[in-house]
Amino acid sequence: MKARAALFVVVSLLLAALSLWIGPSFAGETRDFVLFELRLPRLLVGALVGATLSIAGAAFQAVFNNALATPSTVGTTAGATLGALLALALDVGGGMLGVSLLTAAAFGGALVTTLLVSGLAASGRLSKNDVLLAGIAVTLAASALASGVQFASDARALVAAAQWSLGQLPQVGYHGVFLLAPFAGVTLVGLLALGRPLQNLALGEDLAQAQGVNVTRLRFSVLLVASLGVAACVAWCGPIAFVGLIVPNVVRLLVGPKLRSLLPLSFIGGAAFLVLCDGIARVVLKGRELPVGVITAALGAPSLVFLVSRAKRE
């Protein structure tokens, strides 16, 4: 298992580094500019976003005890989207302060929907599917509200929202990296610190409680920390689906369910996965870029199906 984990880290880092050279090659000063001023910061943003979405997905799966729980399926992404669209409609976008206001709006939306879903799912005896049903309900409600917001917006906000909601890594340079890094860092450190009690939750909620875990507080802390990171990612890049579902599930199939390895490996694997997808998105169509969300879905869905069917056979 340890060898597998080490191999996974090495392969992930190699793939992420190699994706820097995906795309047309240049020479001399142009090459340096493309590599270090355009591609490297974008690679770093992609790594932070992929890592955060993946580790948040792994944490959601643990906290809801459901392999299909992800930021996208329990309403976090929808809430963040609604918040971000509201911010765009009210024209707070642009500029350093504007970016953080957008993040704050996305975070507020993400937190409200996530807590709503966990509240709905936790009322009464918690069934594994309740959280997904509640997530679908909240996602639908948030999408309806978002449509309402867009209907009332002017043309400029509509264009900005349409562009944003495709899910693309923005060409933001190094200041984007510096803005995103603290959020990814808080999510990483916070979730790793909660890994031990989260592991107890895999034995069942009641037994975890009897073993000394304050389950209510743990749920809230995990959702808070994960939503913070997800909201920042959604605010920057729009909703990028599938990453939080695919990467943790693939990692679990490779190294097992133990959170002490699952959480950090999801972080690393998620970084590599999104960076690689973004590299492919740059070159798959001649002369224009596909939204990275298209690639994550196109690559991720079949690989998950493959791994699940292989795991069933074993």
Add this chain to the structure above:
Amino acid sequence: MKLRLEDVGVLRKHRALLEHVSLTLEPGQLLALVGPNGAGKTTLLRAALGLTRLSHGSVWLGDANVSALTAKQRAARVAWLPQHSNAAEELSALDVVMAARFRFDEPSAQSESEAKKALVRVGVGDVAPRALATLSGGERQRVALAGLLAQAAPLLLVDEPGNHLDPAQQVDVYRLLGELWQQGSSVVCVTHDVNLLRHLGNPGEVRVAGVAQGKLRFECRFTAPELPDKLGELFGMTMHSLMLGGHRVLLPERSP
């Protein structure tokens, strides 16, 4: 650890799961809770663990009200073996037992070595790396017992520890519980099968409490002459006593 329930009541959807239950377990005592399905035995254990909201009364662990303790403080006083395991099937036996060390602020290497010791102690040291899904019913129950041990709490609440086990495994599990009791643990053990209690050893000291419809119906020693009649009344059956090799064995039969 002394356990005291004072006039405990539990309501669920306007139905009383427990009513006016009072009992005291002194440190080092063993109490077997018997009664028909749905009598409230499991609810009683959950109340003692602070997992169930009381509609009435209070539960005391030592000198502290259970509702005033933090989760970790409570876990240092009382450990629980639930009737059914909800653990994720892909977890290894070692992962499961290590989780029981959560209440200790210790590095995970220490948790791991304590967990391994506990697995060896219950006779399944070799299954540590294996996933729960690959274990037999007996091995699983021993892994769960190892978790109970690893938590190292002075009061143990065990819910039907012989459930779904073959007779040899059942006897082994009760012997192991008996050892823990002889070494000073206080134990509350829920069971349907009173005959298994003799494998705990020291039957004269085993207390038996009958629970039906949320109420405590009787309490006596395991060796008390009135036990068969009390049990017969509790289950609505005729309870025959047979003597086998110096032990009293109870055989239930439908009352005419």
